[in-house]
Amino acid sequence: MAYVDPMGGILAGSSVLYETWAELPDRARDYLEEVSKRLMSEGLEVETRVLDGDPAMSITEHAREEANVGMIVMATHGAGGLGRWLFGSVAEKVLHTARVPLLIVRPKGEAPTGPDPGGHGNRYKTILVTLDSSTLAEEALAEEALEPAADLGRAMGADLKLVLVATTPFDLVLIREETHSGWSATPADAATERLTRYLDGVTERLSSEGLNVQAKLTYGDPCDEIVKYSA
Numbered sequence: 001m002a003y004v005d006p007m008g009g010i011l012a013g014s015s016v017l018y019e020t021w022a023e024l025p026d027r028a029r030d031y032l033e034e035v036s037k038r039l040m041s042e043g044l045e046v047e048t049r050v051l052d053g054d055p056a057m058s059i060t061e062h063a064r065e066e067a068n069v070g071m072i073v074m075a076t077h078g079a080g081g082l083g084r085w086l087f088g089s090v091a092e093k094v095l096h097t098a099r100v101p102l103l104i105v106r107p108k109g110e111a112p113t114g115p116d117p118g119g120h121g122n123r124y125k126t127i128l129v130t131l132d133s134s135t136l137a138e139e140a141l142a143e144e145a146l147e148p149a150a151d152l153g154r155a156m157g158a159d160l161k162l163v164l165v166a167t168t169p170f171d172l173v174l175i176r177e178e179t180h181s182g183w184s185a186t187p188a189d190a191a192t193e194r195l196t197r198y199l200d201g202v203t204e205r206l207s208s209e210g211l212n213v214q215a216k217l218t219y220g221d222p223c224d225e226i227v228k229y230s231a
Contacts, residue, residue, distance in 0.1 A: 073102075164216070
């Protein structure tokens with residue numbers, strides 16, 4: 001008998017390898033039992049599953065089959081070395097195939113360090129939500145991230161900061177020529193007025209639901225503007 005290794009190669013069969021492989025489900029169940037006990041002691045309802053097969057495919061298929069799964073939460077990667085690369089690859093595959101929102105969390109010790117004025121540890125105090133100006137004609141697509149972000153904001157009492165980045169032909173020329181890497185402009189035209197009205201409407205709707213919301217309209221390269229605004 002041969003076994004497939006994590007990198008896709010074939011490993012020759014051996015009694016030691018088989019015993020190690022056979023123990024994995026039991027070890028996984030023992031680990032989940034420890035975690036579930038800790039979470040239940042905090043008042044949470046917990047169910048555990050041990051799945052086999054391709055990790056990314058098993059995760060997404062299980063999420064589809066379980067009607068009550070509303071979000072998948074994963075770390076960016078697992079342990080050091082090869083495990084880091086493999087787990088990061090799984091998270092990326094799940095990101096592209098999952099039908100429910102995916103929350104990816106940095107492992108402890110890897111998150112950027114900084115002050116925590118509220119002393120809330122992992123509680124989110126401010127959530128940045130990006131809206132897609134290219135899909136405003138289809139509001140559901142433009143606001144796909146808004147509902148789960150709002151739910152998370154309500155649960156944690158966090159503020160929402162909405163950012164809408166629109167790209168104009170002039171922006172594209174500057175980005176391509178790298179004329180000004182930090183350049184950003186807000187043209188005073190009909191499109192800007194339309195986008196501003198849209199943002200005002202979203203802000204008013206969320207505020208009426210008891211959320212603290214701020215919104216910003218900016219122009220330029222979406223990736224650069226989002227990172228700059230979050231900083």
